[in-house]
Amino acid sequence: MKIMVVGGGGREHAIIKKIKQSPAVEEIYVLPGNAGMNKDAVCVNIGAKDLDGIVNFAKENKIDYAIVAPDDPLVLGAVDRLNEIGIPCFGPKANAAIIEGSKIFSKNLMKKYGIPTAGYEVFTEMEPALKYLDSSSYPTVIKADGLALGKGVVIAMNKEEAIDAVKSMMEDRMFGDSGSRVVIEEFLTGPEVSVLAFTDGKTVVPMISSMDHKRALDNDEGLNTGGMGTVAPNPYYTSDVAEQCMKDIFLPTINAMNSEGRTFKGCLYFGLMLTPKGPKVIEYNCRFGDPETQVVLPLLESDLLEIMMACTNGTLTTDMVKFSDKHACCVIMASGGYPKSYKSGFEITAEDGMTADIYFAGAKETDGKLVTAGGRVLGVTAVDKDLESAIAKAYENVKKVNFEGAHYRKDIGKRAMAASK
Numbered sequence: 001m002k003i004m005v006v007g008g009g010g011r012e013h014a015i016i017k018k019i020k021q022s023p024a025v026e027e028i029y030v031l032p033g034n035a036g037m038n039k040d041a042v043c044v045n046i047g048a049k050d051l052d053g054i055v056n057f058a059k060e061n062k063i064d065y066a067i068v069a070p071d072d073p074l075v076l077g078a079v080d081r082l083n084e085i086g087i088p089c090f091g092p093k094a095n096a097a098i099i100e101g102s103k104i105f106s107k108n109l110m111k112k113y114g115i116p117t118a119g120y121e122v123f124t125e126m127e128p129a130l131k132y133l134d135s136s137s138y139p140t141v142i143k144a145d146g147l148a149l150g151k152g153v154v155i156a157m158n159k160e161e162a163i164d165a166v167k168s169m170m171e172d173r174m175f176g177d178s179g180s181r182v183v184i185e186e187f188l189t190g191p192e193v194s195v196l197a198f199t200d201g202k203t204v205v206p207m208i209s210s211m212d213h214k215r216a217l218d219n220d221e222g223l224n225t226g227g228m229g230t231v232a233p234n235p236y237y238t239s240d241v242a243e244q245c246m247k248d249i250f251l252p253t254i255n256a257m258n259s260e261g262r263t264f265k266g267c268l269y270f271g272l273m274l275t276p277k278g279p280k281v282i283e284y285n286c287r288f289g290d291p292e293t294q295v296v297l298p299l300l301e302s303d304l305l306e307i308m309m310a311c312t313n314g315t316l317t318t319d320m321v322k323f324s325d326k327h328a329c330c331v332i333m334a335s336g337g338y339p340k341s342y343k344s345g346f347e348i349t350a351e352d353g354m355t356a357d358i359y360f361a362g363a364k365e366t367d368g369k370l371v372t373a374g375g376r377v378l379g380v381t382a383v384d385k386d387l388e389s390a391i392a393k394a395y396e397n398v399k400k401v402n403f404e405g406a407h408y409r410k411d412i413g414k415r416a417m418a419a420s421k
Contacts, residue, residue, distance in 0.1 A: 004058055005030045006048050007069035010361035010379045011290035015069060016041045018297045022305035035370055036360020048073050055081050063087055071147050074286050075101035090308040092286050096257060096264040100286040103183050104145050113256040115249055116280040120185035126170040129182055133162045139187040144169050146178030150226045190275040191236040194292045197250060198307055200316035201263040204250045208299050208323045209237035210292045211416050216339060218411045225339045226376055229331045229412030232295040235420040236274055245279050265311050294359050294379045295328035329394040330381040331412050336405030338375035346372045346404040356382040356397035372403050387413060387420060
């Protein structure tokens, strides 16, 4: 089969490495991909949001199956467009991808169908939002309605910070049109858990849980990022919690989307908080998380392509999905200065004897050399029998990867280690 993967980051690289293991795969094209993926797929210089380019390429190259991985093309309707020319896809159609495309839609969906989440109010104009902050309790959470590269959420510790957040979204348009409407919601406390789930619109099969590390600096300090590392499984996500989430959150969400005429097929990401009152949804994503995918898929023992096609065809069963009982740790290596301004173009080298996978996110080729070309440059993922060994192995391998100004957190998995003890 000829497979086309839409996207260009570490998540897509992890998907490609896993589907390469399927005996059905002959060729993999990635649009646009990046130079770090060259050994695993053919990179094609067509942007992930260039739907016309994607459709034309798929048609001309007789693609058998497409995997649309990032949020933007899903929300824009890439799956709908590819389906129109007869190409089956992994990923939701636009009317289901709205579950991530609009936080207001997802909050209203949860309220309507009794799915546990934080209390909230929606604002379409700035003055009423600012007035509401007078009576809010702090900390409070301000969210831009639309897509914002995973950065459209501000936890305001006091009224001044909340005012700044609302103004930067609604007046300064920091996130463009995504911030023209905002959600102000109750601040929840408890451990966070990411759960990705395969679904064909009827059956939901959760993948192994993971723990993301969003802040740029050690001890969860510094600015919010797209994610500086992950571990899997998440020790807070016990079998009892998993059972409760299936009953109160996962199945009700799929059923709610069906009731709304928005059947969701693909990977649905549940960002959860385990509050003193039970698990609650912080956010939904309409696709694999990044960098959660880089620890979840290395633990998958089943044929990923087979599972994806079952999601598309409506034939998914629980026994198709098997994970190993090992642990994984991914450490993101970023450009110095990320998530603010940073320099690119530094050569990336890796020593021999790597015992981990490298997933490239921001890399290009210049004069025959692989160089940095983004904020998050790559992720180093190691798998081992227990969490401690996986973390140690990942950091051992991080030392073997070099580029000027490399920045990474030194404490990925520290919280998980404390929790598992």
